[in-house]
Amino acid sequence: MRVAVRLCSAQLVLELCALGILGTPQDIAKISKGTPVCNSFNVHKVPGTLYTGNTSLGNVPILEYKISELTSFDSSFELRTLDPEGIIFLGDIGSVTNWFLLAVQNRHLSVQTGHSKGKVVMSRGPLISDGKWKKVTVKKLQDGVSVFVNGEQRMTVEQSQESIDAEHGDGFLRIAIGASIPNSDIPLTIHPPLDACMRDWEWVKQDSSVLLQDSQTQRCWETIIPGSFFPGNGVVGFLPEALGNSSVQRSTAGEEDQSWNLLVELTFLPVEDRGVLFAIVDPLRNISFSVSMNQSTKDLVLHVRDQVFLSTPTPSSLCTGESQFLQLWVSEDQVMLDLEGKMVKRKLDDQDFRFLKAIWGQTGTMVYLGGLPEGESPFHGCLQAKLQGVDVDLDLAEVKSGDVRSHSCPSALHVRDGK
């Protein structure tokens, strides 16, 4: 029997096709030569696993099978995630009405499927985003399509007549993993990237070994913990309003003297003791404010514009595998910085305060985590950020470069949870 497995159905996915050839041990250790490591960890990723979160650059793995050659529509895999939202897979039979989406929404499993006249049927399932491996099975039964989690039947959605008819046609079944099918018109309400890992998959009882990648970026760590992993080559930038309106106080006319404060809380564990942790970048891409680690002086440095505003020695626990907690509070007359319980304060003059407040309120100002806009001064390690009291979800980022993992870190880089 000829099995039509195509990994690359569109030009978009060519990059991933090349990976099988290009993936070399080079990407195993991203630590540059000659750089002393602060906290080392085992960078090994497990063969036979598939990381589903790297789809933003068009790296969408797509399986395609000729329907007339299929004997079953049943699929199963194991999934592990800490991400509250994203696509697990989307299957379609070449039309806007015949599709089936399995996703994570509000940390729960969710099924959506298209019926005639654009109607979408949804069903919410059990909690999935707890970082534990779960076996998920999707089976076609008499009364519809059922989803089983660890062997228990948890959701069933009715199948449309069109979809039943299509299964007897001569079209193609396409399965996109971790993302939507490129250029499809399927109306999805889910923000796609899912920081998750898959293993032991079997798709429609067909060969899908093509999903096994040599590249380390397509594989997963053995165990994970909550946090965001910055590999030392990636950075994330987002608009303050992505965190919700309360975090942006734009002064409108008549509200000039409205008070403004900035509160930044970072829990982190560095692999290298250098790089920018946090920065505010104005619409012209000038760095207005930044917090970084200076490797040669072993200082934590705060810059306002391009001047050093405050500098304090990093704690001796920085490179002993303990997670660090940093709290930064900018208010009208001072800047307070608390790093692992050691507090430093400096008076902020009126001009600098007005400058920061104005930059923050400007449309187009961005907050960067783990480096600067052009990827300069990258941070390498695990980080959890809270801004204005709101947990930062990196999936809401405007800019995300490199292999940054939004909701997972290798468990060796354990950061204390949500201080």
Ligand SMILES: *[C@@H]1O[C@H](CO)[C@@H](O)[C@H](O)[C@H]1NC(C)=O
């Ligand atoms: C946030 O701001 C937008 C646009 O100004 C507004 O439409 C929305 O209702 C606001 N949301 C909240 C929760 O205040």
Ligand SMILES: *[C@@H]1O[C@H](CO)[C@@H](O)[C@H](O)[C@H]1NC(C)=O
């Ligand atoms: C911002 O950058 C532009 C050009 O890069 C420069 O002309 C300007 O002086 C900078 N503004 C500030 C406030 O640093």
Ligand SMILES: *[C@@H]1O[C@H](CO)[C@@H](O)[C@H](O)[C@H]1NC(C)=O
């Ligand atoms: C670290 O501090 C030294 C001494 O102040 C300075 O010369 C150097 O440029 C700083 N490095 C970075 C990356 O900021």
Ligand SMILES: *[C@@H]1O[C@H](CO)[C@@H](O)[C@H](O)[C@H]1NC(C)=O
């Ligand atoms: C995705 O994988 C490619 C190739 O391995 C890598 O170059 C790229 O940085 C990754 N992108 C993201 C967003 O993870």
